[in-house]
Amino acid sequence: LLEKNNYPFHKVCGEYISMESWKFLERMGLPLAEMNVPKITELIISSPNGNFLKHNLNLGGFGISRFTLDKMLADIAVKEGVILSDGKKVFSVTFQNNLHFVSTGDSTYGATVVAGAYGKRSNLDYFFKRKFFFAPSSAQNNYVGVKYHVKADLPDERIELHNFESGYCGISKVDNDRHCLCYMTTSGNLQRMNNNIQQMEEKILMKNPFLKKYFFEFPKLAEAPCVISQISFSRKPLVEDHVLMAGDAAGMITPLCGNGMSMAMHASAIAAPLIVSFLENKISRNELEHCYKKEWNKNFSFRLSAGRKLQSLFGKSFTTNTVIGGLRHFPGIVNFLVDLTHGKSF
8 A cells, every 4th residue: 555645644524424334444344333433413504694404314424534544444454464655655657568567756566456546636647647637727626625623512413514605614523522624615715815715714604604603613623724726526537547546536526415435435345356356367357447437337426426416506605595495495305415425335
């Protein structure tokens, strides 16, 4: 496992995981029941003018920070015999004579199978000349994400999504008695505020009365926020030069749907048995790639499309105010919309 950072580290993430992933993580060795992670069963979603709807989540989820989750999974991997090389940035992956050559600058590794699970955007996207990486800047492919951990006086079982002009902010409980407060907005919002995050929060986010209250009253547990830019929701190829893409490197569901981590884990559950079959010479490389793409699309392509359509209902103040105001009276439609972006336990 090659990782450019050093475990543990923080990542921009809403840190809400759908319950569909619970059994998978327990099979991986994560003692979730013993960890007493917060179970999330209730949703509040607000419009920029402060109108809101409250809704029970049929499936629900749980909260855990990426700092905690990734470190625990990395430790389990090492215990199981995985060679973990963190602090190693991959610069290129080339395929010759049925073998991958992975270069980190000072080392080159040979590998029969390579999986790219490097997130939303990477130098490897440039290396593979992926179309989304070179697409002209637009509302669809140029977003900014910002995350804080805060001390919040909110119910443990609740996740809240608060809309503002050209963006939305989520807050929910994670481990160690803290909340994750994470928002996404267009780069245009940040540029209009002279690329000043605090100014953008004061002038744009805090027009929503919920966010005004939370940003003033909930103390941040670190001085600087965790920030990522140039987020794209464009479609991406699932295989690049025989590298299997997983997680956000394969396709990113809109954070409004809160299900990116579950999709990433489910993709690994799809890929693993296929890789084993290939390594045991039961299927060819072409069959490995074909079956992976087929199963990935079967499980996720509709959810990604539904997520993009759902996000289009939010972002503009008038539209969002109208949609939230209308949905308050139709809980069955809210259930339908939530179910569109979630899957079954795997």
